[in-house]
Amino acid sequence: MxxxxxxxxxxxxxxxxxxxxxxxxxxxxxxxxxxxxxxxxxxxxxxxxxxxxxxxxxxxxxxxxxxxxxxxxxxxxxxxxxxxxxxxxxxxxxxxxxxxxxxxxxxxxxxxxxxxxxxxxxxxxxxxxxxxxxxxxxxxxxxxxxxxxxxxxxxxxxxxxxxxxxxxxxxxxxxxxxxxxxxxxxMVVYARRNGDEQQTSAMLRHRAHVSDAVHRAQDLIDSHYGSRLALTDLATVTGLSERTLTRRFTAATGLTPLRYQQELRIERAEHLIGHGTTVEAAARAVGFQDARMLRRLRARTVLSPGA
Structure with missing residues (x-):
């Protein structure tokens, strides 16, 4: 006891x-x-x-x-x-x-x-x-x-x-x-997290802005980060042109829509790897066709965490 x-x-x-x-x-x-x-x-x-x-x-x-x-x-x-x-x-x-x-x-x-x-x-x-x-x-x-x-x-x-x-x-x-x-x-806990995981997720770190259009684009990316998302789809959701959306998204979050999606994928992959999943399996689970892209993006994140 x-x-x-x-x-x-x-x-x-x-x-x-x-x-x-x-x-x-x-x-x-x-x-x-x-x-x-x-x-x-x-x-x-x-x-x-x-x-x-x-x-x-x-x-x-x-x-x-x-x-x-x-x-x-x-x-x-x-x-x-x-x-x-x-x-x-x-x-x-x-x-x-x-x-x-x-x-x-x-x-x-x-x-x-x-x-x-x-x-x-x-x-x-x-x-x-x-x-x-x-x-x-x-x-x-x-x-x-x-x-x-x-x-x-x-x-x-x-x-x-x-x-x-x-x-x-x-x-x-x-x-x-x-x-x-x-x-x-x-307890319906979504996932057990390791101690060294960050206090705020990528989904929260890049939400400190007041652009409704960018929030709508992020909502779509957040719910489909493992899928192929065309910039035209995001533009349609926000009612903006592709060029305007990219400009506003980057100004609001510091990332392009593609880089934001990649950051979500990397974070989820790191969580899976931390719980024993192989790099190859984690890459497939988050939407990469193979592990090579995941390895490159992980290496870039380590070398330039503010990118």
């Missing part, structure tokens, strides 16, 4: 808590022997989304087999929120010293940092606060733009939805990948 103890901090984000909690409770439903416990420094814990949660105000005694998870909280700067009493930080520190595992979601990494558990370790957090985390804990190595980082028995994640990825990873470590896959399927 493994106990998962969530340490709740005022103004915590519900999904930072609910995502991992759902993973471990679903694992328990599958007979994997998890129990969930919620503790805090106060009985009533307000959340960033306006719901107040009830937690055990007494920090429980822990064993080495227990997992402590600190969900993140709303904070524009880490130093302004998430304060924990010295006794709580001592509790976290002692659990790790006794052989236990500690994990954080989003700003929860700051709690581990305050407990001294990030010193000399690799870690990550949400991209909005990763620079501040690096400044606050200069002895830590903050890995930017990844979903989660495992360094011994300290596991940190980027936050929000990536807390699900972190929890699925921990289930896979303890019970095997097949068990984690069953949990993910039960």
């Amino acid at each position: 493994t106990r998962v103890v969530f340490l709740l901090v005022p103004q915590l984000h519900l999904l930072d808590l609910a995502g991992p909690a759902q993973v471990f409770s679903t694992a328990a439903d599958h007979g994997l022997g998890h129990t969930l416990h919620y503790t805090a420094e106060q009985e009533d814990v307000p959340t960033a989304q306006g719901i107040t949660l009830r937690a055990d105000p007494v920090l429980p005694a822990l064993t080495a087999g227990d997992l402590v998870v600190v969900p993140g909280w709303r904070s524009h700067t880490l130093r302004d929120n998430g304060a924990l009493a010295a006794a709580t930080l001592d509790w976290l520190r002692a659990h790790h010293a006794d052989g236990g595992t500690v994990a954080s979601v989003c700003a929860g990494a700051d709690a581990l940092g305050r407990a001294g558990l990030l010193d000399g370790r690799r870690c990550t957090t949400h991209h909005d606060v990763q620079d501040e985390l690096a400044r606050r804990y200069p002895r830590a190595t903050v890995v930017r733009d990844v979903l989660y980082v495992v360094d011994g028995r300290v596991v940190t994640s980027a936050g929000i939805a990536s807390g699900i990825d972190l929890a699925l990873h921990l289930v896979a470590v303890r019970h095997g990948p097949a068990a984690a896959a069953r949990v993910a399927r039960e």
Whole structure:
């Protein structure tokens, strides 16, 4: 039996808590022997989304087999929120010293940092606060733009939805990948993501613009990135000429429509390869006729990531 103890901090984000909690409770439903416990420094814990949660105000005694998870909280700067009493930080520190595992979601990494558990370790957090985390804990190595980082028995994640990825990873470590896959399927998770995958997908990275026509073109490419798409088809959808669409698309995203489609293909192929698919099979799955083009595009991406 493994106990998962969530340490709740005022103004915590519900999904930072609910995502991992759902993973471990679903694992328990599958007979994997998890129990969930919620503790805090106060009985009533307000959340960033306006719901107040009830937690055990007494920090429980822990064993080495227990997992402590600190969900993140709303904070524009880490130093302004998430304060924990010295006794709580001592509790976290002692659990790790006794052989236990500690994990954080989003700003929860700051709690581990305050407990001294990030010193000399690799870690990550949400991209909005990763620079501040690096400044606050200069002895830590903050890995930017990844979903989660495992360094011994300290596991940190980027936050929000990536807390699900972190929890699925921990289930896979303890019970095997097949068990984690069953949990993910039960939760209707689209795909289990590796920790080194980027925090934002290509579909999101190039959406920070206000061109409706370009968004419509991206919608079509996103849903058919593995198919041959003619520029005339995209132009028809947007109501623009091919030349005007190409000009607006490039201005809005920094990429031509073809390069954008290739980036989606590469990202999906990298995901498949990271989960054991061969380069040849991944190339075919994302729409390339053979692996040569995929290899060339992957090499170009590595040499020129901003291209």
